[in-house]
Amino acid sequence: MKFDNIIIGGGLSGLTCGIKLAEQGKKCAIVSSGQSAIHFFSGSFDLLGKVDGEDVSNPLEGMKSLSEKHPYQRVGLENIERLTDDALHLLIRAGLSFTGQANRNHFVLTPMGIMKPTWLTLDDFTSFDHKDHFPWNKAVILNFSGFLDFHTLFIKDGLKKLEVDAQIKNISMKQFEAIRKNPSEMRSTNIAKEFDKGNAIDEFAEKVNLLSETTEVVILPAVFGLFNRNVVEKLNQKINKPLVLLPAIPPSVPGVRSQIMLRQRFQDLGGTYFMGDNVEGGTFDNNRLLDIKTNNHDDIKLEADQFILASGSFYSKGIVATHNKLYEPIFGLDIEGDSDRNNWLDEKFFNDQPYMHYGVKTDDKFRALMDGQSIENLYVAGSVLGGANPLKEGSGAGISVLTSLHTVEQILK
């Protein structure tokens, strides 16, 4: 099978590459091994929240103090603002409605009740302008009886510090009795499926209205709209008070929906999405990757002019660690990382972990290196790149999306 471009990895980075290339008329395929970070999406994309532990209010300014090895620096700070606009519009064209600006972080409320700086926030969720101000004084935090993945007391505690008086209440509905009876089924996606059917919405809204009569705002877990994207909108219409949704324990319902919509956009543009397939290796000739072999395609090789590796970090198995080495499991590409495992980790869980910075080595055009040589048609994008600790910086989605768009520009040149 022959494509213009093949992307390895179906996460945020791979889908961004695929959509952008397909929008430019390229015949693309994405090979995805399974779930990705979008499935535990918090509802927001971060660009840059912190530098050296200090809050960043303008990410574009904050980037200037990042090290030369940082993916943003390597993309070129002069390109970032254009790429952030590009990213927002790509998401909007996919039907995902986000708000936010690259030159000014806004805030979202976390499930711990803490304000966190971010770049783009999905319209399901509420954006706040200030770190220490919640616009309402009286809130009700509602949870579904028996739903363990939403921690109302943590939120109440956080809101108290923001001088908000919050009450906690539970909602029981017969629609959820069946799933609640099974000890491991009362999870966010199953609740969402009940709402997707449509018949729970009215009764639920009625109960919420009854429980929120004396408050100014309603806080709920983000368990609405898995396949049916109108549920959140309908709830907003039917619930009398403003609605603030907060992420629950993964999987994330808005995350799964976003993943489906991005994938749908890619497929609508003519892209081919190979789901549940693993790339096992490739044929190289003269520093070019000719084709790749996948698990499901057996001896049918997938050929392309350019390939993009967007296979993610450790938890997506883009990088693999054993007791004595780090490696890139598909092609055996060069890795930026310490060879002694004693140096991979810090003994304090919450410290900056060295392994978080590890990734595939690339040249200045983001092409992968193998034995020190650039592979001229194998590009690398997203968190498999390394060179940053996206968790500490609050830069995970930004790095994924912007390096992907930058890589596509290299390919289209």
Place this chain on the structure above:
Amino acid sequence: MNKNKSKEYDVIIIGGGATGAGTARDCAMRGLSVLLVERHDFATGATGRNHGLLHSGARYAVTDHESASECIKENMILRRIANHCVEENNGLFLTLPEDDITFQSQFVEACSSAGISTEIIDPELVRRMEPSVNPDLIGAVQVPDGSVDPFRLTMSNALDAKIHGADLLTQHEVTGFVREQDRLCGVELFNHQKKEKVNYYGKVVVNAGGIWGHHIANLAGVNINMFPAKGSLLIFGHRVNKMVLNRCRKPANADILVPGDTICLIGTTSERIPYDQIDNMFVSKEDVDVLIREGVKLSPSLATTRILRAYAGVRPLVAADNDPSGRSISRGIVLLDHKERDGLEGFITITGGKLMTYRLMAEEATDLICKKLSVDKKCETADKSLPGSEKSDLSLENASQKIYSSSSIAQKSAQDRHGSLAHKVSNGGSNDDSLVCECEGVSIGEVKYAINELHVNNLIDLRRRTRVGMGTCQGELCACRAAGLLCDSLEEAGKAKDDLANFLQERWKGMSPIAWGDTINEVQFTSWIYEGIYGLKPENN
């Protein structure tokens, strides 16, 4: 001295390990008024940091006859009195090509003289009985080894002490003693939860502090030289073996593989460490490498089995000679009457020994306490079952109910963990049946039971009582669910958040020495959830 005599206990026991809890049980059953104090939680010292091996004694048969005989006797007692803490797996002593096969006959003979039953089994049969075994073995001897859950065992002893009237204080650290001339008459404690000092008075004070007993004795002005020997172990993600696998040779590094609950364990190393390092139990890269290298010789599949955690404990051996490894020192019981030894009345130390002989140690200590208090009552701890382990109903009706009942995973797991006390696991409605921890089948009801009745102060305690967070995901999702429930009970959300952060740090301590493969993948995911999405911080949440 201003002495508050409002309540004077007959006996105050320092240390919430198996020995302390066992002594509290024995004393309380003999009618004494008992206070047990523990600086952290039950089974946090050496008790909870070993193999969980129900020794047959065979391991010591050749080198230490006395320990071997004690072990087999206690082994048989624990099968009776603590059957809900014990798995009767049996054990094999394997001779590998690099071992001397002539040791086998010496081993079998020493076992018989210690009263340990043995059966020599043909290697071909062993390969079928235990498919995980190293297929190159040239000899094998079966012995009555088993597995024991030290957390459950200690808690059952503590519970029984409580049932017999004992008071239990965890999170209370001994900072000094109340003295009258040459007599101890009480303990000065620091309550870590309330951050305040408190004194309690007793006629006899028992030092059952394990390796920390050295320091406790010092506080009383008495010198006991402990021999801190660190032993490291690895926990694998599932059970590769059905039976305990040992090497048929003189005890050495990493030669015991024990199956227990959902996992199996390889250990241990043995390394002398300075006394000031006993609270710093890290497992080095070298320890891990030795454990894997030697473990693979017992069961080759360990090379590809996921490792969940590494941990280390300190053997509380009393120093005798200058043995650099600490292995040839007897595991024997040391009972010191400080009146005889040091002229200090009202103070005794019970130490040495091992998990297997905790009950015997408790019996010997209690005999001495009773003698001091002129109480004439016989020990019954070998005959009466621990709570949770009462004789099961063998009627046909009950048996068929067990077989055909449609109890949930959570109910079955609770039955395994709490034995006949499982009915206490609250079943107040369908909500209580929901799973908090999917790896280990822990329900809301079980968490509530542990919080209400089993002295749980934080998530780490909860893990010891219920196995929350002990499974494959090491607390990835269940930690937050359990923290939410604990928060409901404690009504202190800020503290519960810090507790959650502590729990993650504590899990990381065990994962970091073996953080590769799926472990590093999982921990990266955990970091993204708690730090990335939740915004949890290490402290002051």
